[in-house]
Amino acid sequence: QKEVEQNSGPLSVPEGAIASLNCTYSDRGSQSFFWYRQYSGKSPELIMFIYSNGDKEDGRFTAQLNKASQYVSLLIRDSQPSDSATYLCAVYPMFSGGYNKLIFGAGTRLAVHP
């Protein structure tokens, strides 16, 4: 089992819709969760982080964390073509000694079509 799993996609949504990106992780003791956006040919950009169960909103983005289900998601409201990118889920697992190195999922490619 991979430590951080994401559906590779592509996830195709129409402009203006809600895009829902999902991620599961294997280390139950994980404490910190991050979402990065990576445009083709560019480096990842941190867009959200969440540490507590529940929802965290920032503009059009909402991160959701459910530690009991070992599940973290990212919702993008009013999706725009400029949101088309690969979204990487990243987790700090406890087994690595706590806050050591992020474990990345392989990423989900999002395509927002006009």
Added chain:
Amino acid sequence: GAVVSQHPSRVICKSGTSVKIECRSLDFQATTMFWYRQFPKQSLMLMATSNEGSKATYEQGVEKDKFLINHASLTLSTLTVTSAHPEDSSFYICSARGGLAGAKQSYNEQFFGPGTRLTVL
């Protein structure tokens, strides 16, 4: 978020030469820096973790004598690809983590530089 720069952004070199890539945290002190490599259409691959003033920790399968990492200060880490070969051609990305109390980012968050595209002929 915090700003991390990389230099150069793009480099083309001949096989057998060495290439140095610099990574700087511009507005915070990076206690830890990470070096990644990414091949086209593939996932990020962590190469090594470096803490300021100590030796880097390399991931399994990464040759430490080929990829020399120096983290001499809290704002600068360098990666030197020694005796580069065409198979080393890739997108090299650094990231940095760390900060002072009251800084605009917490210790946990990791920020990436813009990357360096290396082409070895």
